[in-house]
Amino acid sequence: MKNQEFIYLDNNSTTPVDPRVVDTLVPYFYEKPGNAASRNHPFGWVAEEAVDYAREQVANLIGADPREIIFTSGATESDNLAIKGAFEMYKRKGNHIITLTTEHKAVLDTCRYVEKLGGEVTYLDVEEDGLIDLAKLEAAIKDNTIMISIMYANNEIGVIQPMKEISAMCKKHGILFMSDATQAVGKIPIDVNDLGIHLMAFTSHKMYGPKGVGALYVRRKSPRVKVTAQVDGGGHERGMRSGTLNVPGIVGFGKAAELCQREMEAEAKRLSVLRDKLETELMKMEETYINGNTDHRMPHVTNISFKHVEGEGLMMTFNQQVGVSSGSACTSASLEPSYVLKALGLGDDLAHSSIRFSLGRFTEEKDIDRAIELVSAGVQHMRDLSPIWEMYKEGIDLDSVEWQEH
Amino acid sequence: MAYSEKLLDHFKNPKNVGTLDKGKKNVGTGLVGAPECGDVMRLQIEVDEDSNVIKDAKFKTFGCGSAIASSSLATEWLKGKTIDEALAIDNMAIVEELALPPVKIHCSVLAEDAIKGAIKDYQEKNNEK
Numbered sequence: 001m002k003n004q005e006f007i008y009l010d011n012n013s014t015t016p017v018d019p020r021v022v023d024t025l026v027p028y029f030y031e032k033p034g035n036a037a038s039r040n041h042p043f044g045w046v047a048e049e050a051v052d053y054a055r056e057q058v059a060n061l062i063g064a065d066p067r068e069i070i071f072t073s074g075a076t077e078s079d080n081l082a083i084k085g086a087f088e089m090y091k092r093k094g095n096h097i098i099t100l101t102t103e104h105k106a107v108l109d110t111c112r113y114v115e116k117l118g119g120e121v122t123y124l125d126v127e128e129d130g131l132i133d134l135a136k137l138e139a140a141i142k143d144n145t146i147m148i149s150i151m152y153a154n155n156e157i158g159v160i161q162p163m164k165e166i167s168a169m170c171k172k173h174g175i176l177f178m179s180d181a182t183q184a185v186g187k188i189p190i191d192v193n194d195l196g197i198h199l200m201a202f203t204s205h206k207m208y209g210p211k212g213v214g215a216l217y218v219r220r221k222s223p224r225v226k227v228t229a230q231v232d233g234g235g236h237e238r239g240m241r242s243g244t245l246n247v248p249g250i251v252g253f254g255k256a257a258e259l260c261q262r263e264m265e266a267e268a269k270r271l272s273v274l275r276d277k278l279e280t281e282l283m284k285m286e287e288t289y290i291n292g293n294t295d296h297r298m299p300h301v302t303n304i305s306f307k308h309v310e311g312e313g314l315m316m317t318f319n320q321q322v323g324v325s326s327g328s329a330c331t332s333a334s335l336e337p338s339y340v341l342k343a344l345g346l347g348d349d350l351a352h353s354s355i356r357f358s359l360g361r362f363t364e365e366k367d368i369d370r371a372i373e374l375v376s377a378g379v380q381h382m383r384d385l386s387p388i389w390e391m392y393k394e395g396i397d398l399d400s401v402e403w404q405e406h
Numbered sequence: 407m408a409y410s411e412k413l414l415d416h417f418k419n420p421k422n423v424g425t426l427d428k429g430k431k432n433v434g435t436g437l438v439g440a441p442e443c444g445d446v447m448r449l450q451i452e453v454d455e456d457s458n459v460i461k462d463a464k465f466k467t468f469g470c471g472s473a474i475a476s477s478s479l480a481t482e483w484l485k486g487k488t489i490d491e492a493l494a495i496d497n498m499a500i501v502e503e504l505a506l507p508p509v510k511i512h513c514s515v516l517a518e519d520a521i522k523g524a525i526k527d528y529q530e531k532n533n534e535k
Contacts, residue, residue, distance in 0.1 A: 310444055312470040316409075316417055328470070329444050337444065348442035385423055385474060387448035387466035388441055403440030404519075 007322045007367040011206075011360030012155050012183060012301060017252065018208040018259060018361065025210065025252035036245045037236065047247045054254025061257040062200070063191035064217055070237045071250055074214035075182040076106040078201030081216050081241065082178045083110045085227025086147055086199065087119055090176070094144035096120045098137065101343045102130065103151050106201075107180050111149070120144070128345050129293035130159040137166065141173050152181035152190070152200075156327065156340040156356055157292030158301030160184065167196040176225065182206055186260035187298060188268060192217055198225045204249065208361055209256030213249035216241075263361075271359045272299035274368045278357060279304070281372040285379055287392070291341055291354060300359040303327075303341075305350040308389040309382040314355065317378030322371050327354035409471065410505035416475035421482050424464040426450040431531055436523025438516055445469040445513065447477050449520035451484055451492070453528055460484045460492060465520075472510035476500050476517040484521065489528075495521055 008016070028050060036051045038044025052066070059066040072078045087097065099111055101123045111121045122140045126132055132150065148170055153160045163179065170177035178199035184190060185200075186207030192200060203214035218240065219225040233242030279302045282288060287307035306314060311328030327338030329352060337351035355375075359368075383389040388398060426433045432453045439445040446469065452462040463481035467474045479500055484492055500506070500514035
């Protein structure tokens with residue numbers, strides 16, 4: 001299957017590596033194979049220099065100092081390091097962490113682990129639009145709270161949390177503010193100083209860089225933040241993350257960051273126009289609903305429920321031509337529909353019917369036009385097949401039907 | 407997840423999609439599953455009362471590709487079978503025919519239940535045992 005023919009609208013899962021990034025990183029496999037920690041020969045010096053430069057590129061993207069960037073294997077590791085590392089480092093101050101029920105599993109499961117270590121975690125519910133209620137967040141803060149971990153933008157619905165307000169609250173209460181910003185960095189402008197954030201996790205492969213490399217931003221000044229290493233060894237990354245640096249990956253990450261910094265503003269505008277077109281056209285079909293807040297949302301994401309149509313079945317109608325994701329249980333091993341959509345108060349039926357479209361740098365208008373055609377036809381096909389669509393059309397109240405649940 | 411050719415064909419070109427007249431005495435309807443579970447299957451049979459042979463079968467399914475393919479296949483198998491033969495259809499035969507992966511076995515169970523439900527409805531309408 002050629003990339004050019006396949007319409008990829010699943011960029012929140014991963015992005016293709018930009019060819020300009022590929023060109024930059026490839027020499028670091030063979031021509032420049034050094035270990036950045038080798039101090040005694042040119043291969044090592046070249047690698048170290050390349051990593052330093054990439055560190056600057058990544059830091060610049062988020063307005064940080066290069067010394068505040070810890071390279072990791074990806075956002076999952078960064079989340080682990082931030083949460084477990086801060087819990088260990090600050091346990092004398094308290095053991096309570098606040099997070100959201102709609103966080104990524106990398107945060108939720110890490111918090112579960114911290115609970116096993118004696119930590120106390122509050123999993124705060126979000127409102128129907130996916131955003132937090134700041135008053136509820138403040139009410140959850142206790143004397144022993146050491147950290148609030150709230151994602152910048154949600155991976156499934158794209159809603160952007162009120163980061164500045166959360167940050168101000170953390171400052172007021174003397175709490176660390178950590179954010180999993182995986183879906184936001186490189187897509188919208190972020191300045192860690194403007195935000196006053198203390199720890200921030202993000203990754204290369206969501207911003208047109210290679211997989212297997214990510215970063216944790218760790219604030220150095222006012223206040224100086226430290227995390228206890230979770231991977232021990234040679235003391236790389238200022239002792240916070242040992243392990244030989246993934247030089248080609250880091251070089252690619254740096255280049256990707258530079259490109260995003262230069263292009264994201266125009267790109268966000270372009271993608272929001274395409275996203276809006278896709279959304280407007282698909283919403284013309286009856287019984288179609290947008291999930292999550294649409295005013296505070298990433299420019300390239302929309303999550304839509306097509307009622308009385310099952311998501312995985314719908315995807316099968318067009319998945320040779322268009323790639324998307326669904327919150328349907330059938331796409332997960334657990335056979336449970338999306339916990340994020342359920343946290344918004346969506347019924348299981350609408351969660352099963354949801355499709356996430358996430359556009360990217362290589363999405364063109366003709367792709368959107370074709371996707372609109374194929375998805376609309378798919379919805380029609382599935383509704384023609386759907387007994388509950390027929391019942392709905394006959395005016396039968398589906399809530400009054402006695403279903404034989406399995 | 408890669409699906410078998412047979413499954414994909416039943417999904418893309420489903421056989422016997424539609425609705426039979428519930429009001430007719432020789433039509434039996436089975437409705438199983440629930441929207442909250444992500445699967446609802448409605449399977450109907452029309453029986454020739456003299457010979458006890460199923461002369462027509464139709465379905466509509468809300469569900470994933472495997473659920474749709476399982477019900478499409480079930481309607482194909484039902485046509486021309488007697489009630490007793492139809493009652494003997496086992497979900498594992500559907501699993502085998504469509505090469506359903508383990509997580510999709512419940513789709514075949516649902517199809518078997520829909521067959522049994524349709525037959526039960528027909529028998530109740532006709533006071534048979």
